[in-house]
Amino acid sequence: xxxxxxxxxxxxxxxxxxxxxxxxxxxxxxxxxxxxxxxxxxxxxxxxxxxxxxxxxxxxxxxxxxxxxxxxxxxxxxxxxxxxxxxxxxxxxxxxxxxxxxxxxxxxxxxxxxxxxxxxxxxxxxxxxxxxxxxxxxxxxxxxxxxxxxxxx
Amino acid sequence: xxxxxxxxxxxxxxxxxxxxxxxxxxxxxxxxxxxxxxxxxxxxxxxxxxxxxxxxxxxxxxxxxxxxxxxxxxxxxxxxxxxxxxxxxxxxxxxxxxxxxxxxxxxxxxxxxxxxxxxxxxxxxxxxxxxxxxxxxxxxxxxxxxxxxxxxx
DNA sequence: CTAAAACCTTGACCCGGGGGTAACGTCAAT
DNA sequence: ATTGACGTTACCCCCGGGTCAAGGTTTTAG
Numbered sequence: 001x002x003x004x005x006x007x008x009x010x011x012x013x014x015x016x017x018x019x020x021x022x023x024x025x026x027x028x029x030x031x032x033x034x035x036x037x038x039x040x041x042x043x044x045x046x047x048x049x050x051x052x053x054x055x056x057x058x059x060x061x062x063x064x065x066x067x068x069x070x071x072x073x074x075x076x077x078x079x080x081x082x083x084x085x086x087x088x089x090x091x092x093x094x095x096x097x098x099x100x101x102x103x104x105x106x107x108x109x110x111x112x113x114x115x116x117x118x119x120x121x122x123x124x125x126x127x128x129x130x131x132x133x134x135x136x137x138x139x140x141x142x143x144x145x146x147x148x149x150x151x152x153x
Numbered sequence: 154x155x156x157x158x159x160x161x162x163x164x165x166x167x168x169x170x171x172x173x174x175x176x177x178x179x180x181x182x183x184x185x186x187x188x189x190x191x192x193x194x195x196x197x198x199x200x201x202x203x204x205x206x207x208x209x210x211x212x213x214x215x216x217x218x219x220x221x222x223x224x225x226x227x228x229x230x231x232x233x234x235x236x237x238x239x240x241x242x243x244x245x246x247x248x249x250x251x252x253x254x255x256x257x258x259x260x261x262x263x264x265x266x267x268x269x270x271x272x273x274x275x276x277x278x279x280x281x282x283x284x285x286x287x288x289x290x291x292x293x294x295x296x297x298x299x300x301x302x303x304x305x306x
Numbered sequence: 307c308t309a310a311a312a313c314c315t316t317g318a319c320c321c322g323g324g325g326g327t328a329a330c331g332t333c334a335a336t
Numbered sequence: 337a338t339t340g341a342c343g344t345t346a347c348c349c350c351c352g353g354g355t356c357a358a359g360g361t362t363t364t365a366g
Contacts, residue, residue: 008363010312020313025354040362041314062268063261066353091269098262102255108216109251115215116244161332163343173344178323193331195344219322307366314361324350331344336337 006036006044016053023053031056031070063094159189159197169206176206184209184223216247 009020016023026032027043032052035043045053052073059069068090075083162173169176179185180196185205188196198206205226212222221243228236 008313019354021356022354024315029353038362042312042362043314060353062265088269091265095262095265095269098258098265102258102262105251105255105258109248109255112215112244112248112251116241116248161343162345172323174323174325177346182322191331193344195331213322310363310365312361312363315359317357319356320354321352326349327347329345332342334339334341336339 006038006046007050008038009043009045012043012045012050012053015050016057018053018057026053026056026066029066029070031066031073062091063098064090159191159199160203161191162196162198165198165203165206168203169210171206171210179206179209179219182219182223184219184226215244216251217243 007015009023012018013020013023018026023032027034032049035045035049038044055073056069059072060066072083072087072090075086160168162176165171166173166176171179176185180187185202188198188202191197208226209222212225213219225236225240225243228239
């Protein structure tokens with residue numbers, strides 16, 4: 001027991017693994033309530049606040065956006081119990097995002113490798129560096145003309 | 154022929170697939186030289202400038218950072234010919250970064266899936282939502298004490 | 307009691323631009 | 337020569353998820 005126990009921001013940070021700055025940021029973003037202050041103006045957090053912070057930390061470590069987390073916390077405090085369906089939806093969306101990102105990175109990676117290993121790996125430095133010359137068509141045909149509206153994909 | 158040909162920023166943008174904003178940004182970041190201006194203050198680009206922009210666009214599409222690109226361009230203009238070894242090093246580093254990122258995302262993904270599918274999938278909503286309760290040890294033991302210096306990874 | 311450590315607020319910065327705005331420049335046609 | 341339609345200028349604010357600095361107050365340790 002000891003519900004009277006209040007922690008300053010630095011101690012709260014140590015308990016949660018966050019930094020004081022991050023905690024202040026979460027407060028500004030509305031994830032954490034505005035805490036009461038000591039006579040000297042120090043933020044004072046309760047054990048419940050610490051729980052909230054720990055939750056935020058876990059959620060962040062899963063890659064959830066602060067906005068998503070804020071949404072969950074809001075729903076939670078409105079309805080008392082957290083809305084599992086909503087949370088699950090967010091998690092599923094995140095998984096989808098990750099899959100998309102991984103797919104994109106895989107494409108990038110192969111383009112990168114192809115460029116790196118393009119001509120000149122064989123064993124001679126002639127005149128062409130990868131990337132620099134890749135897709136390098138000289139711009140000889142510049143028309144200042146009016147009908148230049150070449151659509152650009 | 155036609156080296157006198159100068160393009161305004163919008164035309165340069167169309168030729169390279171960049172936006173005028175991006176081009177101005179590259180100028181501020183030192184990737185593109187400060188171009189001469191028309192009597193009315195418009196930036197005027199040469200075909201060589203266009204080539205540089207096209208190179209930047211290719212490099213960006215490979216995910217290179219503006220700083221890396223700036224480095225390559227600087228070396229290139231100092232030594233005349235682009236330093237293949239350096240470029241290749243940058244590309245290899247990028248590949249490594251991508252691999253690291255993908256590995257990290259894979260870990261995140263499985264944590265996310267595990268959390269999402271944890272208890273309650275079976276078919277009942279008792280009292281626990283995933284995430285919210287995951288790793289949820291109540292903070293009962295708060296020491297205001299001095300020896301709190303638990304190292305933070 | 308004094309000095310150090312912790313805390314306070316405000317503001318700027320990182321990346322790679324996107325969006326918007328007011329005020330000019332430029333070019334074709336009338 | 338003027339009009340109208342764009343193009344361009346510089347400037348400032350915005351995004352995420354914080355980090356860092358400055359300069360001042362408060363609490364805590366010795």
